[in-house]
Amino acid sequence: MTSGTRTTAEPAAVARTFAKEELRCVDALWRAANYLSVGQLYLMDNPLLTEPLSARQIKPRLLGHWGTTPGLNLVYAHLNRLIVAHDVNMMYVIGPGHGGPALFANTWLEGSYSENYPEVPRDAEGMRTLFRQFSFPGGVPSHVAPQVPGSIHEGGELGYSLAHAYGAAFDNPDLVVACVVGDGEAETGPLATSWHANKFLDPVGDGAVLPILHLNGYKIANPAVLARIPREELDALLRGYGYAPHYVVGDDPPTVHRRMAATLEEILAEIRRIQHAARTGRADGVRPRWPMLVLDTPKGWTGPHTVDGVPVEGTWRAHQVPLARVREDPEHLRLLGEWMRSYRPEELFDPAGRPRPEVLALVPEGDRRMGANPHANGGLLVRDLRLPDFRGHAVVVDKPGCCLSEPTRTLGRWLAAVIESNADNRDFRLFGPDETASNRLDPVYRVTDKQWQGEIHAVDEHLGRSGRVVEVLSEHLCQGLLEGYLLTGRHGLFDCYEAFIHVVDSMFNQHAKWLETARRLGWRRPVPSLNYLLTSHVWRQDHNGFSHQDPGFVDLVMNKKPEVIRVYLPPDANTLLSVADHCLRSRDYVNVIVAGKNHGPDWLGIEDAVLHCTRGLGIWEWASNDDGHPDVVLACAGDAPTLEVLAAASLLREHLPELKVRVVNVVDLMRLQPDTAHPHGLADREFDAIFTTDRPIIFAYHGYPWTVHRLTYRRTNHGNLHVRGYTEEGTTTTPFDMLVRNDMDRFRLVIDVLDRVPGLGARTARLRQRMRDRRIRHGQWVRRHGEDPPEVRDWCWRW
Template identity: 45%
Template structure:
C-alpha cells in the first residue's frame, strides 16, 4: 500500500480522555514581547545558522550562492540530518541571549539529537568558537565558512554526528538516549553550572531517557547545579510518528508533573521567540529560587524543577513539498530532504529556492556575520556555548590516599570489597567534592558498605538521605549510573561504578560510545585530560551460585577488550592487597576505561603489601610458594580470584599424586600484558613472556572469563599451540560454589587432568613412570567423592576452600 502522507504542519494530537483541568498543571507566564532589535537579531542568527546547516549537507562549492546554483555545486554524497536542525538552532539562539542577559550564568548546552551536528557547528561558527579552537581552518572569514560547509561529512572534515571535535560538547552524538543522564552527572558538585539539555522526542522513547527524568531526585540544590530539560517535540523519527508527538498538552503535562517537574509548554510559531525566551528566563529564575533556599539553610522539600516542552515542525523552514511528497512537518525531512539534488533538475531547483529563502548575503558579509546576527551573543568569549572551560579542560586530580594503610596480613582471609570500601572511605574524605560513586542498589550486597562510614547516600526524595552531601548515589538503572558517571567525569571529576558482574552488560554500548568520545578527545589538541572511568565488577559468576544462571555472566570483559588498546584496561587482582593497589592506581589514571574484577567473599591473601605492589606493577609473576624450583614441566596460570585459588589447589594436588612433576604457578592480574607487543602498551616483551611462561612447555590458563576472549588475546604470541584455556562456558544453576567450578571445567581437578594429559603428550617420563590413566583415575575418584558429598549434603565439603599446604 502507498505511504499515507501526513499534512503539514504536524496535526494536533488526538484528544485524550484526561480532564481539561490537568492543563492547570502547566506553567503559565506572562509573555512579554521582546524588543524589536533583539527579535531581529534572534531571527537573523536563526536564518544564518539554518542556511549554513543546510548548505553543509548539500554544497561542495558556491557556498554563499554568489552565482546560479548548478548540479556541480552539490556534493556527490549527501550526508547529514536536517529535520532536527531548525529546532536546535532556535534553542541555541535563545541560550545565547540567556547568557548575554545573565552575566553570572555558566551554561553548557547538551544536544541529545546529536545527529543534528550541522546545527551545532553552524551556531559555533557564528559565535567564533570554531575559530578559537581551529584557527586558520574555520575562521570567521570567507575561507573559514567555505571550509565548514564543503568539508562537512567528507573525509577530513567534521562528522555527521556531534563528537569530541565539537567545541562545547560533553556528549557523544551517537548516544541516543543518554543526554539527560549525562547532563545531570555534569551538574553534580558543580553548584554554579546550568546545563540546558535538549531531548528529542524520538530519543525520549528510549529506556535510558525514561529513567533519567527521575534524576532531579538526586540533585541537592545546595551543592550542585541544575539541568533545564528541553523536550523538543517535532513529531517524527526516521519514518514514524513519535510517542510524544502523539500526546496532547494534557498528557505531557500530567506525565512530567507526576515526575516532579514544573512544565512549561512552548508552541505556536507566531510568537515562539517571545515565548521561548520568557520560558528560559522563568526556568532560570525557578532554579535560582530553589538553590537560594537550599543554600540559605531553608531547602524546599521535593522542589519542582522547571522543564520546557517545545513544539516545532520537523524540518521547519525547509522545503514544503517536493515530487509530490510533503517534506516540512513530516518524516521526509529527517535526514536529507532532497536526496537527488545533484541529479534531479526539480530537486536542484527546490534546493536553490530553499537556500535562497534565507538571504544569506544579508547576514554574512566578507565572510563574517553581521552585527545584527551576533548582537544576541554574550560579550565574553569564555562564556559562549562552545568555550566554557568546564567542557574541554576541566580535570581536577584527586588528593591521593596511601593504599598501604589499608592492607591486610599475608596468609589471612579477607574480602577484596570490604577492604577496598575502607580505602574508598578515606578517598571520599580527602576529596569531598570531586569523587562520587554510582551504584545500582548493590553497595551493601557487594560488601562496599565501609564507604558509608563517613558519608551517606544522596537521594533527595528520601527524608533520611537528603541534603547531607552524600557521595553515593544508588539507583536501579544502570543506564543512569553510567550516564551520571560520564557527565561527572567529562566535567573534570572522578567516578566509580561498582556492579554485579552479570548486569554491567546493560551499559555495554554506552561504555563503547563514551570510549569513542575519549578516543577522539585525545586526538584533539585543545581538549585536556580526563579521569578514567572505573568499573568495579564483583558478585562474580563463580560466587553467584545462590542466585542461579541468570546472575552468571562475565561478558563485560569482552566489551572492554574490544576497545582500542590505548583505552582498555582489564585487571583481575587475585587478593585484597592487590585489589587495593589496583584501585588506587585506577583512581589516579587518566583517559582509560578501567575494569577491575574481584570477589566480595573472603579469600586468601597471598601477597604482602610490598609483594602486591610489585606484582601489580609487573602485571604478572611466578608464585614461588606454589611452584617447583626447577625448570617446570607445565605452567599453570590463574587469572581471576576464584580460578586462581583452584590453580593453587591444583598445584598442591599434583604435588601429592605425582611428586616428580615440576609445576610452575603464575598469576596474571593485568590481562593486557598477555597481548602481543604490537597490540598494547602494557604487553610483555617476548623475553619477559618467555621468562614467565617458558619457551616450549605446556601452559594451561584457568581464566575467569570466556575462553575465546583469552584465546584472542594470546593469538600472535610465539608457539601458542602449547597453550590451552579453560574458563566460564555458560554452565550454571542454583548450586554450590565448588559445583560451579566443576560445571565450567575450571576446578582443581579439571586443571590437574589437563596438566597430566599435556605433560604425558610432551614428555611422559615426568609422570614417575606410571601410566597416565592411573593418575587420571586418582583425580576422577576425588571428583566423584566431592560430587557425592555435594549431592548428599547440599553444600561443599568443609575443607574444600582451606588454603593448600606446600611443604
C-alpha cells in the first residue's frame, strides 16, 4: 500500500528487491517470537513441546494479553532487519498496555535479556524459566516494565508512549525512536495531544520519531475508534496532525513481510532526506512532514481462528488469552498444542532450545540491539550537569525580612546560567505549559528560545527552531516529554501552576513506580531525577479564585515509596536556589519544590540558606526568644506560612514579651517523619529537642493540615500539635483574606497560642479580643477598598 492511499499496490518498485532468504529470516524471527509469546501466556513446563501437552504443564492462572502481541513481534523483527541493513541507532517504545510477551520474547532471542538475567539463558531451561516467570508470583509483570531490557516506557497505563518517544529523541540527533501506538491507546487524551509533538522536533539537533499506529480493530471489549472510521478520514486526520502516513495492510504473512520491509525502507529514506536537508542548510524553512506507519493486521493474528464455535482471531475475544480453559477442557488443550506447533518450533530452536542461525540471522549485534541500546538505560549515558555556583545569583539579605524579591525570578536567572553552562552538551531542558514567563522564569530567554517548528510571526517573542525551553499547553505532554528525556539520561525541570499539576497525577504515579522498580534492578543505572517546580500556588491565586487553589499534589506524592520521594518548601529566594541546585544534582528521585513567584520577604542570607536547607529544618534563632526553654513552638513550612508565623511571633513579642517563643522553619517536609520511615526523617531525639516533648506546637503549613498530622502522628508530642493550613476555603479575594478565610493568618495564630499555652487564657482575654477584632476589621477593609490594609501589606520584621 502506498503512502496515504487505499490500495493493495506494494510501495515503490523496491518491494520485490528483497532476497527471498532475507524475508524468510524475518519470518523465522517473527514466528519464534510468537511461539515464545504464547508459551509465556500458558506454559510452566515442556517449553519445546517434546512431549504431548498436559494440564499439569499449564499455568493455574492464565494472565496476559495475546491480541496485540503478534503485531508487536512483526514490527520488532522488521526493525531488526532495518537496523542490520542500515546500521540504524534505534529504540523501541511500546504503547499497547500489555505487550510484555513480545518484548520479553524478542530481548531473549537477541540475547540482551540473558545478559541482564544470566539465570534465564538462551536454551531450553532458560526458555522454561522465561515462560514460567511471566505473570507468575515472584516473576515479571505482563506489561512492558523496567524489568524489560530496552524499555523506557511503563506499559501499565495507556497514553504516554508517543510523548516518551519524542522526549527520548530530543537532543539525540542520530537516534530513531520507533513507537507503536495501539488503536485503543490512541483514544486517550494524552496520546491525542502527543501527536502534536512533531511541532517541536528539530530535524537538525534532535533525532527522529517513527510513530506506528497499530490498527488491529479492538480494545478489551469494544471496537477501536480509529479502526472503524473510513480510511480516508483516518488519513486526513493523520495528515492534519502533520504526518505523511504509510500503510501496511493484510493478513497473509508473505505479502505483509514484503510490504512491511519495503515500507520501512521508504520511511527511513524519508527520515534521512528530511534530516540531511535540514542539517546541510537545504531545507525550505517549512516544518517537515515526518513519515509514520499505519499497520493494519488482525487482532490475535496467527492465533486460533475459532474457539467453542465463535470467531476469535480478528475480534475482541483475542485480546487476552484466546483459550481460557486449557487446564479443564481437553479441546482447548488440543487447540493450544496445534497453535504452538503451527509456528514449527523444530525449525526455530535446536534440540537444546537454542535459537537456530536462521532465526538470529537478522538480529543486530551489541548496542544496536534494541534491548541493549544504551539510550534505553539512560544512566549509562548520563553526564553531570555543569551547575554554576548559585551563590553568585543570591539576593543580599542584610537583615531578615528587610527586602523583598521574587523567588522564581531569582531562580530563573540561575537557570539561565545553567542553560548557558551546558550549551555545548545540550543536556538540560525546561518544560512547562505556557507558563514560563507567568511563573517568573523568563530570565532564561536571555540565553535561549522556546523550541518551535511552526510558523513564526513578527510579533512573536523567544521562538526559535532550537531552544532549551519546551512550552505546550498540555501538562500531559510536558510530563511525557520530560520523562522520555530523563530516562534517556538527560536533565530537566517541569514548572507548573500548583493547582493544575494534578492533570498528571497518574503519569507521576507511573513514573514513581518505574523508579521504585528500577532501583531494585542492578543493571539499570540511576537516571536524573524528575523535578517539579510548583508555583503560582494556593496562597497567591487570589485573583484567579477557587479553581486555581489546590495544594494537594504533595499529598499524592507522599503515597509513594520514601526512597523515591522528596518534597521541599523553601521560604524565600535563597533557600529556593539551594534546593534547586540540590535537586538538579540528584538521581532516581521525584523532587517536588513548592515556591512562590510573587514578591516576598528575604529571610536568610545565602550561607545561612545553605545551612538551613542542608539541615532540612531548624530553629530560627533570630526570630526566637526562648533561651532554650520555650513556652510555645511556632512552626512553619512554605513561604506564606513562614510570613504569618513570623508576623505572629512579632505580635507576641509586642504584647506578651515574657512569653518564650521558638520559631521553627521546615524546608524538607520529609524531615517531619521518623528516620525509620523516610531516609530524610529526623530521629525522635532530634525531633523532640527541636519541637519539645510537652509544649504546644502551632504549625502553619502550606497545604492541607492533616498532611502534617500524617507525618508526625508517631512523635512524642503529637498530642500538643495544632496545625493550620488550607481548608478548602477559596475565592477571588486578596492574599491576606485567603489566609483569614482558612484560619492561617497571623491573628488566628496568636489566638491559637493564647488558647493552648497553659495559664494564658484568662489574663490574655483582652489580647484575644483585639486579635479577633483585627480579623473583623480586615474583612471590612478588603470589601471596602479591594486590597489588604497597610498594616498587613507593608508589614516587615523589626526585631
